[in-house]
Amino acid sequence: MRVVVVTTSYPEGDEDPSGHFVRSSARALTRGGAEVHVIAAGGSILDPPSQDGGLVVHRAGGGALFAWPGAAARAREAPHRLLSALPFAASVLARLREVGPVDRAVAHWILPCAWPLLLAGTRAPLEVRAHGADVRLLLRAPQAARAAVVGALLRRGARFVFAASALRDALARSLAPEQARALAGASHVEPPAIELPPVAERAASLRRELVESPGDRLAVVVCRLIPTKRVELAIEAARAAGAGLRLVVIGDGPERGALERLARRSDPAAGASRGAGGAGGAAVRFTGTLPRREALAWIGAADVLLHPSSHEAAPTVIREARALGVPVVACDAGDVNAWARDDRGILVAAGTVESFAAALQTIPPRRLEHVGPPLP
The missing domain is CATH 3.40.50.2000 (Glycogen Phosphorylase B;)
Structure with a gap:
């Protein structure tokens, strides 16, 4: 054929x-x-x-x-x-x-x-x-x-x-x-097929590098930095969720400059770091666009994936996060709410800073040994 x-x-x-x-x-x-x-x-x-x-x-x-x-x-x-x-x-x-x-x-x-x-x-x-x-x-x-x-x-x-x-x-x-x-x-x-390369070793390395205290948590956003992705909601929610939460924004796009300025205003003492090098203790870190395997490793290292997008259908990044065993906090867009009914690892929050921050506070830190290979 x-x-x-x-x-x-x-x-x-x-x-x-x-x-x-x-x-x-x-x-x-x-x-x-x-x-x-x-x-x-x-x-x-x-x-x-x-x-x-x-x-x-x-x-x-x-x-x-x-x-x-x-x-x-x-x-x-x-x-x-x-x-x-x-x-x-x-x-x-x-x-x-x-x-x-x-x-x-x-x-x-x-x-x-x-x-x-x-x-x-x-x-x-x-x-x-x-x-x-x-x-x-x-x-x-x-x-x-x-x-x-x-x-x-x-x-x-x-x-x-x-x-x-x-x-x-x-x-x-x-x-x-x-x-x-x-x-x-x-x-x-029918949601599109997905394939995941092995990223467990790199994910564990990233987590050891970035999570210094057992009580600290790592949140990631992975998307194009465009208005409908509403990354500003994730930045403000991470700030409102309190100390011990680090946010990494993976991706690039026309909104990056405005988002970096927002991150600096949200945490003027720490600011926001550019590039992919060095943890620097910043509350919000922007890596830019990463190779796919590296982006997946960041997801695998995280305690939670944040997905505040307002326009979606069947977001691949949510499915990838769940395949890697990572909880998700997302807004109700596309079929996300339907997925959440069958998957307790997906929390649906209203599109407000307060709702996102409250959902974030319910996500416990992962233990390093739980950063493992993709789930079957």
């Missing part, structure tokens, strides 16, 4: 923190013996295909728009980057011709990834995976445009896979009843 996967999110390498959920899903297809070709944003249409484990990766350009810290943030920063969407779609069509006939086609993101598959006239069964930003884009679009996109995919016989039930429900509510019923019948909910 030959499968083609079209996506705007795919890692440049093992340590690139972006798009691992797509690579994990594509790798899962190879376990049944399929030959899987991934057509991904980045690079150039002139680049030859490359091997990534059992996957054949074809780059299709579009990196001016489809790159860190996300298409929406990059377009806000420089609106002309939106023009990259058209050459990307054209390059995907060219790559599809190079790949040739396939037995199955998968689009990761409704927009823009499913559209080239429709334009190419691919006759193979089509699966469209919605992760969050694509659904939010459709919800902001005029109703007629939204109905046209969903209708075209339904007429093509596409099967929809939503990362979270909240996404499917929100999109269905925005459609006419007949189309909403058709969408429900042609869809199911």
